[in-house]
Amino acid sequence: MSDFIKNLASDLLRLEINTIVKQNMSAEKIPGNKRVLLRKLADIYRETLIDYGLVKSPNDPNITAEDADKVLRWQFGGEFSFKELALQSGRGVKLMEELMQKETDPAKLNTLNSRHKILQRISNQSYNVIGIFKLFRRDLAPDTLTQSNEHEDEDKQIYYVDKEHFNYLRYQRCELPLSCVPFRSHQETALWNNDLDWGHMNSAIELPFLPDMLGMIYKAYEIGTEQIVLQTVIQVEGDVTSYITPQYINMPEQIKEIIMGVHNRSINTSTQFWNTLFTTVINLAGKSFNQIFSKK
Amino acid sequence: MPAERDLSQLWKNTTEWLQKPVRALRFARNLLKEGGHSIETPFTYQGNTFVLRTVIGFGDVINFIPNPAQEQYDPADWHNHYKEHINLHFEKTTTFLNAFEKQTTFWEASLKGIVGAANIYPLYQAILMEEWLLLLSPVASAVYLYFFGKATVQKLVYGLWQFAKQLFTIRKKIVARRKK
The missing domain is CATH 3.30.1310 (Ybab; Chain: A;)
Incomplete structure (x- = not known):
């Protein structure tokens, strides 16, 4: 206290x-469920990265094998999703810096500059959220802090991908590698994490957010990418x-x-x-x- | 009738006093639960609903201004329409902040009262010695400071507490000797 x-x-x-x-701001209340709030925050960040052309949605029909490292494989609102967002937005920040050095047109430079700031915000906030999940891990599942994540192991990855999506790609788009397939809902870590689909999220136990953590998340959600x-x-x-x-x-x-x-x-x-x-x-x-x- | 008027005034003061902590707690709960207290002023313009919103947190204030697609509306007309709602919004914000200021003063005064009482006579001792009336003293002190909390009165109250402290210390020693 x-x-x-x-x-x-x-x-x-x-x-x-x-x-x-805020463009066309209408009366929308903040979600009461904190898990839903994190998922929505991650969705806002994902949409922005897709709009900027830095990444691709796994549902994009125009994905090719070359886009493998650009596909957002985590579609949820947990540590793994925010880790992916932090990585991709970090790449975006570097790309904007390179483009800004070459650009001479003031209008285009302004656009690049504002995108650079938004990407930096996404990266910083994603790392803040990852920090919150690390604290949950420390308190609720300390063993996982020293273990490597199985889904990162290429041999075991097949157990963690979305089976429906995998089957669709296997039969329809044979040329696409496994790294274009999104991950499934990660119920194994529901105790401290939030990489869950909507159904599992509503039935999962509440995460023990502290007031300053909530303040950070709410502020990130309110400001979003505006x-x-x-x-x-x-x-x-x-x-x-x-x-x-x-x-x-x-x-x-x-x-x-x-x-x-x-x-x-x-x-x-x-x-x-x-x-x-x-x-x-x-x-x-x-x-x-x-x-x-x-x-x- | 003066007596009735006094009674109704007392009732009004009491209910207001009882409501203040509830309002303060609600604000504190919103700050803790949602990271900030949100003040919203919705309004309609050409059939669409927009919301002017201010989120007040500890150390930051965020204003959200709705901006309809520029090509849809005439900026001058939008501006005129918007002005009224901005005034209303800031009236609401000022009212809220004034109310909060009163509440924080209340809590501060209450806290001073509790601290004062805690210094004079630790509460646990009051419980041990079954001095139930004494337990009410911090509350009484807080109420007193809140309603009449001027510097001179505070000094007077403090002086009285110091005097009471001496009395209670003496009484405590007497009780302890009797027990022996």
Whole structure:
């Protein structure tokens, strides 16, 4: 409990105000089931990587044998899926950096730059999620931390692929290697992992998420792969930094006015709120808290 | 009638007081469960529903601004329509933050009351000595500080507690001697 309050206090050392323009945003609630939430987050990341042309869906009819290392074989929301996403987005980051060095057209350079940032976000968030699963492994299945994953072994991989998809490829697309076949739902690791299909996910036991883990996942889900158009970071020591993206500069004047208005009002209200919260949490984390909870 | 008015005011104050921790707990639960408290203002524009959304977390605030496909709408018309909803949205946000500020003050004051009481006379000792009334003192102190928590009054309360501390210490020694 004392660690939790202290973490809160350190979170409050900086206030970050982000304004995001979400295309056609409709009223959709965040999924209550955390497993579903992780799956949806992974789906958002997968769709973005496919849109950028960096990877291919295993259901893409145009896959050839040459695409073997580009196929997203994990279609779920667990450690293996996020590991694949981290790997592919990392490759994407390097590719964007190479392209940016060669590009001279400012408009194209902007597009590459924004894609580079989104891919970096996918990579960072995927590693954060992998970290959460590693903690679950440590607590719930410590033996698995030192063992290698059987599905990574080429000889044993056949037991872990989606049989239906495998049969389809074997009869219809004989030329495709096994590395183009997606993996099946991984029920073996359901205790600490979430590489499960929808059916198994709903019946699996709840994962023991801590508040700061949930905060990270919810924030990743909320922001998804949308671009932050305005960002203001206020540090407790008094530094204020504002970031304005080229996307914002290129918007119509009226839309710019709306966005800047929302952002400014948000800064005003949240700094007031921050002040109160900061004082309260510092008091809690300080003398008062120790007297109540740490007294022996 | 003054007495009736006083009674109804007391009832109003009591119910408000009882609701505050519940609201604060709900906010805390949302922060823990969903990583942030979400304030949403849905509105319709040309038959479509859009949502203006602000997610308030510890140390970060995220505003989500819906942006309909630019080619579908006239930006000036969208802007005029949007302005009203932005005002409404920020009224809601400010109301929420003001309410939260009051709640945090309440919790802080309660905590000070509890700490004060804990310093004067450890609660477990109160239980051991069956001083049940004393168990209520932190709550009473918290309520008192919350409603009348000005610096001078706080000093007065603190002074009274210090005095009470001495009395209870003496009483404790007497009880211990009697047991011997």
